[in-house]
Amino acid sequence: MTATQRLRARKAAAHTFLICFLVLILVPFVMVISASLRQGNFAPSRLIPDKISLDHWKFVLGIPYQEVVNPATGQTRTVKADTPPLRWFWNSIKISLLASAGIIFLSGTSAYAFARLRFAFRHATLSALLILQMFPMVLSLVAFYVILDFTGQYAKWLGLNTQTGLVMIYLGGISNYIWMIKGYFETIPPSMEESARIDGASQFQTFVRILLPISLPIFAVVFILSFISYMSEYPVASVVLQSSENWTLAVGANSFLYEQEKLWGRFAALAVLSGVPITVVFLLCQKFVIGGLTSGGVKE
Amino acid sequence: MSEGSVEIKELVKTYTDDRGRPTFTAVKNISLPIQDGEFMVLVGPSGCGKSTTLRMVAGLEKITSGTISIGGRVVNDLEPKDRGIAMVFQNYALYPHMSIFNNMAFGLQLAKKRKDFISDTVGRTSKALGLDHMLERKPNALSGGQRQRVALGRAIVRSPKVFLFDEPLSNLDAKMRVQMRSEISRLHAQLGSTMIYVTHDQVEAMTMGDRICVMRDGLIMQVADPLTLYRQPENLFVAGFIGSPPMNLLKGKVQRREGGLFFVETAEKNGLVFPLRGYLESLAGNYVDKDVVFGIRPEHLSDNIKEGAAAPITSTVEIAEPMGSESLVYLKAGAGNLIARIHGEHLYHLGEQVTVQLNMDKVNLFDAATENVIR
Numbered sequence: 001m002t003a004t005q006r007l008r009a010r011k012a013a014a015h016t017f018l019i020c021f022l023v024l025i026l027v028p029f030v031m032v033i034s035a036s037l038r039q040g041n042f043a044p045s046r047l048i049p050d051k052i053s054l055d056h057w058k059f060v061l062g063i064p065y066q067e068v069v070n071p072a073t074g075q076t077r078t079v080k081a082d083t084p085p086l087r088w089f090w091n092s093i094k095i096s097l098l099a100s101a102g103i104i105f106l107s108g109t110s111a112y113a114f115a116r117l118r119f120a121f122r123h124a125t126l127s128a129l130l131i132l133q134m135f136p137m138v139l140s141l142v143a144f145y146v147i148l149d150f151t152g153q154y155a156k157w158l159g160l161n162t163q164t165g166l167v168m169i170y171l172g173g174i175s176n177y178i179w180m181i182k183g184y185f186e187t188i189p190p191s192m193e194e195s196a197r198i199d200g201a202s203q204f205q206t207f208v209r210i211l212l213p214i215s216l217p218i219f220a221v222v223f224i225l226s227f228i229s230y231m232s233e234y235p236v237a238s239v240v241l242q243s244s245e246n247w248t249l250a251v252g253a254n255s256f257l258y259e260q261e262k263l264w265g266r267f268a269a270l271a272v273l274s275g276v277p278i279t280v281v282f283l284l285c286q287k288f289v290i291g292g293l294t295s296g297g298v299k300e
Numbered sequence: 301m302s303e304g305s306v307e308i309k310e311l312v313k314t315y316t317d318d319r320g321r322p323t324f325t326a327v328k329n330i331s332l333p334i335q336d337g338e339f340m341v342l343v344g345p346s347g348c349g350k351s352t353t354l355r356m357v358a359g360l361e362k363i364t365s366g367t368i369s370i371g372g373r374v375v376n377d378l379e380p381k382d383r384g385i386a387m388v389f390q391n392y393a394l395y396p397h398m399s400i401f402n403n404m405a406f407g408l409q410l411a412k413k414r415k416d417f418i419s420d421t422v423g424r425t426s427k428a429l430g431l432d433h434m435l436e437r438k439p440n441a442l443s444g445g446q447r448q449r450v451a452l453g454r455a456i457v458r459s460p461k462v463f464l465f466d467e468p469l470s471n472l473d474a475k476m477r478v479q480m481r482s483e484i485s486r487l488h489a490q491l492g493s494t495m496i497y498v499t500h501d502q503v504e505a506m507t508m509g510d511r512i513c514v515m516r517d518g519l520i521m522q523v524a525d526p527l528t529l530y531r532q533p534e535n536l537f538v539a540g541f542i543g544s545p546p547m548n549l550l551k552g553k554v555q556r557r558e559g560g561l562f563f564v565e566t567a568e569k570n571g572l573v574f575p576l577r578g579y580l581e582s583l584a585g586n587y588v589d590k591d592v593v594f595g596i597r598p599e600h601l602s603d604n605i606k607e608g609a610a611a612p613i614t615s616t617v618e619i620a621e622p623m624g625s626e627s628l629v630y631l632k633a634g635a636g637n638l639i640a641r642i643h644g645e646h647l648y649h650l651g652e653q654v655t656v657q658l659n660m661d662k663v664n665l666f667d668a669a670t671e672n673v674i675r
Contacts, residue, residue: 120319191393194360195451199407199458200381213397 036268041261056265060085060273083244085270088252093277095163095237095248096230099170103226104219107174111181112207116190126182129175137173138235144169145239161242169240170230177222184218185211220288227281231274249274302336303371303384304461304494306357311366313352313518326352328518329366334496339488341509342498344541349518350498351466357496358387358464370462381407383462386455390467392447394439394454400426401435404454425453445476452487465497469504481508502542506530514538530597532664536671539595539664545628545639548601550594551668554587561585563594563665567635574611574658583665583674591668598628600659601640610657613638620648631656 001009030047036056038049058065062084066076113119114126145160148169152159159165188211196206212219234250241247244255253270256263313327327349334340342350355361357368359380367374375383394403401422402409408418426432429449439447448468455463465484469477485508488495499505505512506526514521514529514537521541522534533539539547550572552565561584565571574594576584584592615633622645629648631638640656648654665674 118318122318189391189393191389191391192395194358195387195389195393195454196395196406197360198358198380198385198387199454200410201406205410210395 032268032271035264036272038265041264041266055079056269059266060269062086083247083252085249085252085266085273087245088247088249088270089273089277091163091247092231092249092274095167095170096227096277099167099230100223100226102167102171103174103177104223106171107177107181107222108212108215108219109207110174111178111185112211114178115182115185116193126179129178133173133175137169141235141239144236148240160240161246163241163246166237166240166248169236170233173226177226180222181215181218184215188214216288220285224282224285228278231278304336305369305371306334306340306462306494306496307367307369307372308332308334308353308357309367309369311353311356311368312364313349313356313361314364325364326518327356330515330518330520331366332513332520332523334494337492337494339485339495339497339508339510341505341512342496342515343500343502343505343512344515344521346500347517348515350500350515353515354387354464354466354496354498357383357462358385359383360387381411384460385462385464386458386460387464387466388448388451388455388468390470392439392451392471394447394450396439399436399438400431400442400450403439403450404457407454407458421457422453425456429453429456444472445480448472448480449483452484456487456491461493463491463493463495465495465499467499468497470499470501477504484508502544506542512542514541516541532673533595534673536593536595536666539666539673543597545598545641547595547597547664548638549666550634550636550638552592552594553589554584554592556588561588563592565594565634566591570634572613572634574660574663577609577660580660580663580665587665587667587674592674593666593668593671595664595666596658596662598639598641600662601631601638601642601656602659603642603644603646603654603656609660611660612655612657614653614655617648617650617652617654620650622647629654 027047034047034049037052037054039051039053039055055065055067059079059081062081064078064080067079069075069077114122148158148160148162148165151165152162156162157164158168192214193206193210196210197203201209232250233248234254237248238251238254241251244252247255249270253267253274256266256270309331311327311330312325314322314325317323326347330349330353332340342353344350352361356363357370359375359378363376367376369375370383370385380387395406398406404422404426405418408421413421422435423432426435429452431446431449431453434442434446439450442450448471451468468484469480472480481504484495484497497504497508506529509526511523511525512529513523516537522529522538524532529538529542533542533547536549540549550563550565552563552571554576555562555564559575561576561581563572563574563576563584565573613633615631615638617629618632618637619630621628621630625645626641626643627646627648629640629642631640631654638656642648642656666672667674
């Protein structure tokens with residue numbers, strides 16, 4: 001085999017591997033889209049449905065449609081969701097946006113403290129955060145329930161079955177974001193902040209006017225990550241939110257899967273829908289995720 | 301007291317860990333008065349406490365004990381912005397997301413100065429520094445020298461009483477460094493402000509400083525003007541640190557032999573022996589049979605000495621570095637090596653036997669035990 005042939009063979013092997021990999025990722029995605037467009041709720045048999053039906057999408061988008069009840073007589077009925085799934089969609093976006101914004105604020109400020117200030121038990125606290133975040137949130141479900149039940153007695157808006165309560169619980173999951181942002185802050189030379197301090201900036205002004213603008217990329221990343229994770233979070237939301245008008249998309253979608261009947265079509269349509277805000281947020285944040293923001297300020 | 305004077309008194313800096321337990325003392329009780337308008341250079345090897353001292357003057361580092369006064373006012377508890385200082389950092393520390401104009405104007409904007417005052421001040425300063433055509437650019441579009449000039453400009457617009465420089469030239473290439481060196485010296489002459497300049501480069505220290513403070517291990521070794529430092533080092537450290545190539549230092553003893561006192565180099569064989577006459581004899585009187593260090597600068601070894609007492613030694617050339625008007629010749633003599641800076645264009649060859657004369661009027665004797673000069 002000549003060198004060119006060997007190179008070609010290697011290229012072919014690499015491409016085959018990558019294509020298989022892509023198929024592995026894309027097939028489930030295509031299956032979900034196809035399920036949302038297929039008539040009925042049978043498990044998908046073929047990738048491309050024989051007959052395209054928009055019924056599931058109409059249901060999800062809250063548009064009434066006719067469904068055949070009895071094929072023999074041709075009797076139909078109008079189907080419309082009790083709670084419009086778009087409401088869940090809106091709930092999810094609202095909760096994810098609020099929680100992500102809160103997380104940026106909380107983890108950004110704490111990361112600044114951990115990266116720049118010196119205080120007792122700094123290292124111990126950091127390690128504790130790292131260890132605590134290794135336990136999944138689900139483990140504390142019971143505790144969340146009890147806590148919200150308790151706070152609800154004093155502040156209704158912070159009790160069980162409230163979206164604010166859920167956001168509050170989500171805000172607890174900041175430890176890995178603190179680590180991420182702290183790591184980024186530590187790559188920024190302190191002399192930049194010191195020089196701002198000499199210029200007369202207070203600690204807060206330094207944080208807001210010097211550190212924040214330079215740290216936009218990491219905040220964009222944290223925002224995307226937390227937004228995605230809360231758009232799709234199920235266990236906590238399903239326990240906290242009980243009435244259907246408060247549900248998030250994940251909880252709502254799951255409600256289509258009854259023991260007796262699994263409405264895969266509606267589930268799939270909702271799942272595809274949930275990808276839209278994630279994509280939008282990603283595209284919006286992407287332009288901030290650019291390298292080299294700190295370049296030029298200091299000589300490394 | 302004039303407003304640009306800086307008085308450092310019994311200053312101590314002990315670093316602590318997160319819980320406030322002391323870990324390391326970087327500055328060990330130093331006192332240093334700096335006059336109004338003086339260019340004071342703090343120089344020393346890394347870890348000697350020079351930067352820590354500067355950062356305490358700036359207010360970036362908390363003072364453990366002692367006081368720092370600027371213009372007669374104790375500033376220990378004042379914020380950096382209230383101390384009347386400005387600082388230029390080694391890594392420029394510009395704000396990368398701001399234009400050059402905003403970089404320079406940031407301090408004035410925070411101080412809520414009027415808009416036209418700010419643009420006027422920044423405009424004037426940037427013009428003087430040759431930056432006026434790049435005010436809209438971001439720092440990353442500038443070269444290293446230009447960036448440091450922006451940092452300089454940012455310091456100037458604050459019109460401080462005291463300028464602080466923390467190794468501002470170490471990140472620049474050799475040519476830029478020489479240019480910026482004279483630029484800072486010119487600035488000092490123009491503004492007449494007090495400047496405190498930290499460097500590890502003794503050439504920078506010698507060429508720029510009105511006075512130089514040599515530090516080691518958190519202590520001041522000597523404070524003097526450049527020439528005094530060069531001619532009359534107070535201890536072995538300063539003698540070895542200042543000057544390039546460094547002073548020749550020979551270990552040995554003072555011995556009384558026939559005909560007076562002699563310096564005898566410690567060696568298994570062929571140790572050098574120099575007669576101590578005149579002022580050296582009176583200095584060495586108390587050190588008979590004691591360990592001393594004999595110091596002589598390379599330029600005081602010569603192939604012909606016209607004046608002063610000379611002591612000839614025979615030596616072999618090990619390395620010769622012809623520099624044009626002079627040669628640095630590394631000689632093997634006695635127990636070790638000597639460096640001679642010999643004028644003239646004579647070309648020395650490896651292994652050549654040379655007889656050089658030591659100018660005994662320029663010798664410094666040090667007490668080997670205390671490392672201090674004998675006087």
